[in-house]
Amino acid sequence: MRKRIYGIETEYGLLIKDTEFKLDPAEVANQIKNHIFSSKLGILDLHYRANDEPPGNGGFLLNAGRIYLDMGHLEYASPECSTLTDLVTYDRAGDAMIQDAVDELGWSDSIGIIKNNVDLETNATFGCHENYLVGRSFPFDERDNLKLLSAFLVTRQIFCGAGRIGACNPHPFRDWEGALDEESEDNV
Incomplete structure (x- = not known):
């Protein structure tokens, strides 16, 4: 197998467990990010990365x-x-770093950090991004290769997809249905 470079990006949601907790979720995310950098686990970007990513929005x-x-x-x-082992290790390290920040901020009893894939208020989908890299020499024009690739892309949600239960508000809970893919309703 040829050498590949792997990476993963995870978007986290906040589960507010304490009705007395008064911070806005966006402010909680901002404070967690700031705590990570003030703990000297990295360095904030000092310049714009894009129009929607101002200085201090994140860093390495x-x-x-x-x-x-x-x-x-x-x-x-x-x-x-x-290696895939390194990828899983770094992914879990990211989870641990974020949870450590929540613990150090004293919020463990008030909020939970979750890996989610859909916002039931806005019906926005997000979650874990993936890419598939194949060499230029991959013979896409061979029917058997396309069959294998198509079968993988169609069935991968069954075996490793995050799925979804629910619907965009204001649907009552009793009307929620399950889906194999967080974007299945958007892609139909």
Whole structure:
């Protein structure tokens, strides 16, 4: 097998467990991000990365990963990895770093950090991004290769997809249905 570079980006959601907790979710995400950088686990970007990513919005971590805010929610991008074992290790390290920040801020009883894939208020889909890299020499024109690739892309949600239960508000809970893919309703 040829060498590949792997990476993963995860978008996190906040589960507010304490009705007395008064911070806005976007402010919680911002404070978690700031705590990570004030703990000297990385360095904030000092310049614009894009129009929607101002200075201080995120930065690079000592593990070569990245923490930043995207549309008010926290994202962690692993460093580029050369093995799948390293990729899983860095992904879990990102989870642990974010949970440690929640614990150190004293919010463990009030909020939970979750890997989610859909916002039931806005019906926005997000979650874990994946890419498939094949060489230019891959014979797409061979029917058997397309059959294998198509079968993989269609069935991968059954075996490893995050799925979804629910619907965009204001649907009552009793009307929620399950889906194999968080975007299945959007892609039909």
